Amino acid sequence: MISTILLLGTILSTVPGRLEGVAGSVRRNVLLPIGRGLDRLLAPIDRAMVPAATAYNHRFGRYFGEMSGLQLAFVAASLGALLTAGAWAPLVLGGLLRTLALASIWAIFAMSWDIQSGYTGYISFGHSALSGAAGYTMAMLLAHVDPALPLWITAPLSVLAALVLGLLIALPTLRLEGPYFSLITFVAVLLFYRLTTAFGWLGGIPGFSEPDVFTWNPVVRYYYMLVPMLLIAAALTFLARSNLGMILVAIRENESAVSAAGIDPTKFKIWSFVLSSIPMGIGGVLLVGFTGNVDPNTFVVADNSIEMIAMAVVGGMSSILGPLGGAFFIEIFSHEVLHGFSTPVRYLFLWTLVLLVLVFARDGLFRRIWHRLGDVGGGEG
């Protein structure tokens, strides 16, 4: 409870003073003192972690970004909590482990969306088509080819299918800009959805129930989802911090300047599609292993794509850890915090939250927390 209050305080103390007047005085008289109190509380942790952070920065800072002591403590604590969740989560709440497993899959989706759309500014509304391609390939292989195909054959083929579809969408659409690009990806999802209902061999609305879930043991299932997610997060963070990530951001900022510098933006946009499609495929395979059923409403519907975007937006676009945090935040928020409400009410809460973040905190909540944590040490760390 106290940690929730601290977290809220951290967020609120950084909300820009858009609602001038009242908000301004609340901010001066209430939030800033809370923020200062928070600083005083957290500064010792920061100082204690500085040696570890220095060692980390020395070794890995170049590849994964430098961190202050407190930031390192935050990452280490979150990582520790996630890795040990198999032991503690069932004790806290009945369905928490399931929620965390689902959040891991959605974190993969949100990060994949972000490495392409958040970084390059080419907003895709059709990312669920990629995970859908992976899920459907897996289901069709099992249903139409051989129900006994092992995972090590079906999974790579499914990821390959996601990649192929990603490139199929990429190659013609990269000539388009801005809203045109977004809407054609939107159309790609609608087309995919229509096809699943128009052609019987694509399963129609009920879909396929041939694929088996990976395991019925909730703890093992959680780790099946968590480990790939962490690996993908590390890989994407590494890539986003490299020159590649820098070029992708440069494309978003000013594409003609990128080509004027002698770099072919199209080539890098295709790379962003590749980087995005592969984890989307992996996420699709994991979702098959989680639900055991492949149907248009779990895999294809446009709402899925919009939910991925919502997660990335809430966490903070164009950072990898932001969407990750956003996915966990939204999944826990809608499945645990709003547990007692009906589905439409939960989603209404969720979409309102996303709207508020879009209007008042465009950079996302997690990025704010992150920078706030970095500021505690006052730049010594």
Place this chain on the structure above:
Amino acid sequence: MLQEIGTLVLQGAMISAIYALIAIGFTMIFGVGGVLNLAHGALIMAGAYVFGILVTETTVDWLVIHPAVAFPITVVVVALLSWGLYQGLVRWIEENVVITFLATVVVAVASTELVILLFGQSPMTMTLISGAVNLEPYGINARPRYVQFVGFVVSWIAIGLLWYYVQETDDGRSILAASMSERGARLTGVDLHSVHSKTWLIAGALAGIAGVFLGTTGSATPLMWLNPLALAFIIVVIGGIGSIKGSVVAAYFIGYLEQFTVTFAGQGFRGILSLVVLVIFLLYLPQGLYGREYVHD
């Protein structure tokens, strides 16, 4: 064969008239403000549901209004909703295209949940005017309903009024000017903010009319925003962004194309051919039939 063609011509004309209304509102907002309003479909849905609430006794039992009175009320309500959406949300974020884009799509998705919460999943049916004409004595195997004729006529009246407003009145010409060059319009003393508000009002009114006819020819459902939005986009791209004439022409093209697919290939393929046509246009003629180069300012 001749009968089928007769049906095709008739039904196509009626559905296309509604498509034109949907597309014009969408293209005006994009052409003038540069804002892609993905909540446009939600406004159309609002039209259908508001009309449904007003005319059916089952939703709100003390409130039953004659359809002829409910129709203008619905149009005004949806126009105000559209205006409210602009004043309450879009105007604060419209300088960032991506954020606006995301915010309006979130509004659209949220509207589905709101409708499910208030009216449930099941479709809501309503009547504007009942009855149908039997055309079999004239060799056409169709029974078009009166409401379809009314839709056709109202669509053309609305388009005509809009055409007159934009071409012939100073007020309307300022909208036209703003769509050509924002800077030029501002330099000649046009208040851009009021121009934007007006386009949202007009687009909302057109969406309201379209919503009433979609609701009365079919039914109102929580997901009914998706199809009109996709249609609006397809039509606008084919017709050329910002062009009213292009929207009308493309609406009839797409309307007939869909009617053709439904008649000769089956209901399941409705829309697929239009999406394919859209992709071809995006790749080979992205400015559309009557599009013009963007004037950057």
